[in-house]
Amino acid sequence: MRSTKEIIKKIRRLELTTRRMVETAFAGQYHSVFRGRGMNFDDFRPYQVGDEIRTIDWNVTARMGEAFVRKYVEERELTVLLLVDVSASGGFGSVSESKREVAAEVASLLAFCAIRNNDKVGLLLFTDQTELYIPPKRGRTHTLRLIREILFFEPEGRGTDLAMPLEFINRVTTRRAVIFLLSDFQANGFERPLSICARKHDLIAVPIEDPGDWQLPPVGIVEVQDPETGIRSEIDFSNAATRREFARSVEEQRKNRDAIFLQGKAGIIPLRTDQDYFPALRNFFVRRQRLLRIR
Numbered sequence: 001m002r003s004t005k006e007i008i009k010k011i012r013r014l015e016l017t018t019r020r021m022v023e024t025a026f027a028g029q030y031h032s033v034f035r036g037r038g039m040n041f042d043d044f045r046p047y048q049v050g051d052e053i054r055t056i057d058w059n060v061t062a063r064m065g066e067a068f069v070r071k072y073v074e075e076r077e078l079t080v081l082l083l084v085d086v087s088a089s090g091g092f093g094s095v096s097e098s099k100r101e102v103a104a105e106v107a108s109l110l111a112f113c114a115i116r117n118n119d120k121v122g123l124l125l126f127t128d129q130t131e132l133y134i135p136p137k138r139g140r141t142h143t144l145r146l147i148r149e150i151l152f153f154e155p156e157g158r159g160t161d162l163a164m165p166l167e168f169i170n171r172v173t174t175r176r177a178v179i180f181l182l183s184d185f186q187a188n189g190f191e192r193p194l195s196i197c198a199r200k201h202d203l204i205a206v207p208i209e210d211p212g213d214w215q216l217p218p219v220g221i222v223e224v225q226d227p228e229t230g231i232r233s234e235i236d237f238s239n240a241a242t243r244r245e246f247a248r249s250v251e252e253q254r255k256n257r258d259a260i261f262l263q264g265k266a267g268i269i270p271l272r273t274d275q276d277y278f279p280a281l282r283n284f285f286v287r288r289q290r291l292l293r294i295r
């Protein structure tokens with residue numbers, strides 16, 4: 001059981017680290033790549049050559065005796081939702097950090113991006129059930145609470161159900177939001193809810209992998225246990241054919257996963273526990289900026 005002092009120290013370290021990243025590299029990028037919920041009416045002004053005829057307000061035009069159009073401004077306030085997988089497989093890490101620790105740092109960075117731009121940010125922690133939902137709000141105190149929960153929440157479930165959190169968000173979130181789904185995606189049957197969620201919202205999948213997920217070390221016969229099901233097996237890691245088949249199976253699963261993201265029109269930011277997540281995040285923002293300019 002961690003002490004309150006340890007918890008505060010870790011949250012403070014994360015806040016300082018992620019704030020530095022937000023201020024030095026993401027300033028101006030984060031908000032420019034996510035559209036607001038729509039357009040808000042701002043004012044009327046006289047019609048000018050080249051204005052869209054459909055923006056003419058005929059009631060005002062009739063009263064004023066000349067053509068007036070409605071002027072709109074883009075609604076820039078965003079709602080950001082962090083969907084974080086806290087199932088047992090997230091505790092695995094063969095390098096320095098576990099998948100859940102990487103997810104916590106990335107979610108923290110995104111949360112501080114949101115509050116820096118005065119956006120609302122909410123959190124859903126899930127396993128094979130909804131573990132915790134904190135509705136979107138603004139403010140540093142609220143964001144620090146989210147980070148504390150991501151880091152130290154103790155889930156009841158151990159398995160992974162990706163369809164359930166997506167269906168939950170589709171029900172409770174009526175307005176368009178920016179949704180980051182952080183998971184190792186070791187689950188099936190989430191294609192339809194992901195597609196529906198991506199149509200309603202701006203959905204970005206963040207798969208987090210560890211080298212141990214696809215590489216077996218040649219160390220002989222090893223007893224392994226599935227962290228989510230508890231099933232134990234003996235596998236001969238020294239067998240080259242076994243290692244090749246394992247790598248082939250993992251690569252096939254990865255391709256199927258990415259095909260689901262592509263077909264569902266969800267964004268994707270693949271991350272690894274043995275690599276710095278910051279360049280991958282920044283590259284995603286840069287690519288999005290370029291695509292928006294092209295459009």
